Amino acid sequence: MSEPLVRVDDVARAYHARRGLFGRPVEVAAVDGVSFALGRGETLGIVGESGSGKSTTGRLVLGLEPTDRGGVVFDGAPMPKGGTAEWRRLRARMQMIFQDPLGALDRRLPIAEQIREPLDIHGVGDRLSRLDRVGDLLDRVGLGVDHGRRYPHELSGGQRQRAVLARALATTPDFLVCDEPISALDVSIQAQVVNLLVDLQAEFGLAMLFVSHDLRVVRQISRRVVVMYLGRIVEEGSADDLFATPVHPYTRALVSAAPTPGRRLVDRIVLGGDPPNPADRPTGCAFHPRCPVAEARCRVETPRLVDVGAGRRAACLLVAADATPNREAA
Amino acid sequence: MADLATAPTRRFGFALPKLPPAIALALVWVIAMIVIAVFADGIAPHGFTALDLKHRLAAPGEPTHLLGTDELGRDVLSRLVASIRISLLIAFGATLISALIGTTLGFLAAHFRGLVEQVVLMLADFQASMPFLIMALSVLAFFGNSLPLLIGLMGLYGWERYARIARGLAISAGSQGYAGAVRQLGASPSRIYGRHILPNIASTLIVSMTLVFPEVILMESGLSFLGLGVQPPMTSLGNMVGYGRDYLTRAPWIMLSPSATIVLTTLAVSILGDWLRDRLDPTLR
Numbered sequence A: 001m002s003e004p005l006v007r008v009d010d011v012a013r014a015y016h017a018r019r020g021l022f023g024r025p026v027e028v029a030a031v032d033g034v035s036f037a038l039g040r041g042e043t044l045g046i047v048g049e050s051g052s053g054k055s056t057t058g059r060l061v062l063g064l065e066p067t068d069r070g071g072v073v074f075d076g077a078p079m080p081k082g083g084t085a086e087w088r089r090l091r092a093r094m095q096m097i098f099q100d101p102l103g104a105l106d107r108r109l110p111i112a113e114q115i116r117e118p119l120d121i122h123g124v125g126d127r128l129s130r131l132d133r134v135g136d137l138l139d140r141v142g143l144g145v146d147h148g149r150r151y152p153h154e155l156s157g158g159q160r161q162r163a164v165l166a167r168a169l170a171t172t173p174d175f176l177v178c179d180e181p182i183s184a185l186d187v188s189i190q191a192q193v194v195n196l197l198v199d200l201q202a203e204f205g206l207a208m209l210f211v212s213h214d215l216r217v218v219r220q221i222s223r224r225v226v227v228m229y230l231g232r233i234v235e236e237g238s239a240d241d242l243f244a245t246p247v248h249p250y251t252r253a254l255v256s257a258a259p260t261p262g263r264r265l266v267d268r269i270v271l272g273g274d275p276p277n278p279a280d281r282p283t284g285c286a287f288h289p290r291c292p293v294a295e296a297r298c299r300v301e302t303p304r305l306v307d308v309g310a311g312r313r314a315a316c317l318l319v320a321a322d323a324t325p326n327r328e329a330a
Numbered sequence B: 001m002a003d004l005a006t007a008p009t010r011r012f013g014f015a016l017p018k019l020p021p022a023i024a025l026a027l028v029w030v031i032a033m034i035v036i037a038v039f040a041d042g043i044a045p046h047g048f049t050a051l052d053l054k055h056r057l058a059a060p061g062e063p064t065h066l067l068g069t070d071e072l073g074r075d076v077l078s079r080l081v082a083s084i085r086i087s088l089l090i091a092f093g094a095t096l097i098s099a100l101i102g103t104t105l106g107f108l109a110a111h112f113r114g115l116v117e118q119v120v121l122m123l124a125d126f127q128a129s130m131p132f133l134i135m136a137l138s139v140l141a142f143f144g145n146s147l148p149l150l151i152g153l154m155g156l157y158g159w160e161r162y163a164r165i166a167r168g169l170a171i172s173a174g175s176q177g178y179a180g181a182v183r184q185l186g187a188s189p190s191r192i193y194g195r196h197i198l199p200n201i202a203s204t205l206i207v208s209m210t211l212v213f214p215e216v217i218l219m220e221s222g223l224s225f226l227g228l229g230v231q232p233p234m235t236s237l238g239n240m241v242g243y244g245r246d247y248l249t250r251a252p253w254i255m256l257s258p259s260a261t262i263v264l265t266t267l268a269v270s271i272l273g274d275w276l277r278d279r280l281d282p283t284l285r
Helices: A056-062 A085-090 A111-122 A127-140 A157-169 A186-204 A215-221 A239-242 A249-257 A316-328 B006-014 B020-037 B076-112 B114-129 B132-143 B145-152 B159-175 B177-185 B189-225 B237-247 B252-277
Strands: A006-018 A023-040 A043-049 A069-074 A094-097 A176-178 A207-210 A224-229 A232-236
Touching: A006 A056, A023 A056, A023 A232, A043 A056, A043 A176, A043 A215, A056 A094, A056 A176, A056 A207, A056 A224, A069 A157, A094 A157, A094 B020, A094 B177, A111 A127, A111 A157, A111 A232, A127 A157, A157 A186, A186 A215, A186 B020, A207 A215, A215 A239, A224 A239, A232 A239, B020 B076, B020 B252, B076 B145, B076 B159, B076 B189, B076 B237, B076 B252, B114 B159, B132 B145, B132 B189, B159 B189, B177 B189, B189 B237, B189 B252, B237 B252
Parallel strands: A043 A207, A043 A224, A094 A176, A176 A207
Antiparallel strands: A006 A023, A006 A069, A224 A232
16 A cells, blocks of 8 residues: 555644642643554544544644644655644645634635635635636535625525535645534534535545544544544544444444434443543543443553454454454464 | 615615714714814914913803913913814824734734733733823823823823733634634734734724723823823813813813813714724624
8 A cells, every 4th residue: 555645643632731720730631642544535534522532633633733742744744833834835735624614714704705715825826717716616515606705604504614615625635634524513404514525525536534423424424433532542443344343342332322213222332421531541441430341450451552353453451352363363 | 684675785884874873973073073183273263372361261252262261361262173183193193002012912922822922911911900190100200291202101001901802812713713714724824813813803903992092082181181291382182171170160161172072072982983893893784
């Protein structure tokens, strides 16, 4: 396999939080040693519950935030420091879709002008060709010229997200990070936007990092999926395998909780308790306080992400024990 | 949201007939003040220092002295016109200077964070905790008095409000809002701040300007009243009120006309500011 478009190597990012007026600052590891690779035209889904570090991962991959450790390699070159001129130039090749399209648009500028903005910034074409391009983009995402003259607050949620999409695609990027792009939309609109994303991805050959907590959407849109828990990857595999035969107990619980039409949730695994506080990470396997099959050693030993066959990786002591022979055989 | 019938005229929203009466009055008053300030020499019937000792303390209504005269027989109307020019010059100059300083420092704090932000916030706290009048008094006492110095000093008044507003709004726009999105598109900081953040927060800043503007007029009046502001023979609204105080019972017109001018002008500017804020917001149209 050729060099992947995006390679993420053991990135980590911690925030400092202070609890109480005179509390000591606590380090909160939002992302802790995440690695994955993404080829051209490929889609990787990241799922996890709130606070699992999936959005932070998306921002780290784009270089929007500095990494404390590890690095991101884009198209063979390390990611320049955020805010520098090279980093800004690279924005033409990598873009982001935000969760809240109204917040991501400048409410004082008409839609068409905002879609034209990346072309202005990166100096693509002359005035007339930019206007043509904006017309094409509007058309491509299913908006009319008339929508281009309107202000963001005059559009519906789905239309706004289409406008954000058109803006992101203006410079024909190679890589798109979608941070929960549909969770702020009505269910009836979600399907439209997802279908549009799938179509556009095929058309432009986009590599896509799709961050979401909606398992069904991730399954529909991604070829491979990464499951995150408390800033670490707990399982990785192709979307079909991972959802059909989840290996990690956390993934099993997630998959069992996703409703399927026509099937009652009889064998649902209900996790006890809240997701633990990232500032107060449990020892050993971070998932052990909620894990239905945890053993005594889960409390002390930290599992590493290991191959469990068929291009899948998981971070669970119990799974690793079962899979070790397979791995050595392979 | 307004109904469709008025929609076509929306584009020419600044056409006069649509103005509410209070706004129209305020606008007329402010424009009149500016015209008077610009053409002060042509409008004033007498020189504002010209003495007319035969008509000392004349009551308003005399054909040669419409608003009466003061204790030295100087024409109150002429002095009022000259005062409006000086007071407006100080108020406009000072408001613009403080808006410029405050917004720039606020943006710098929001952009660089860290040490720069700490320093700006510390300066803002220092400015806010220090009674401005005392600071102004000491500066004027040490450096003497001149009009440019007075304008520059007044330009320090209220900058911390703009700094706080600009910093807060820029940070919130940058962390999750449109500014973050535009940064992500590869825009340079000057583009982010000039083209996106500034127009978005301009309405808030303009409203603060209209709040600071009357305060500057009042501050200047206060300083002049204490004898530390505009020095005779130059005259300002506060200066007139200050010197007219001695004749409050015998010749109230000396200080009533400048007082009324202060009240009406500050009121008009506040009303206009409130109206402008609504007009400048496309989501409220």
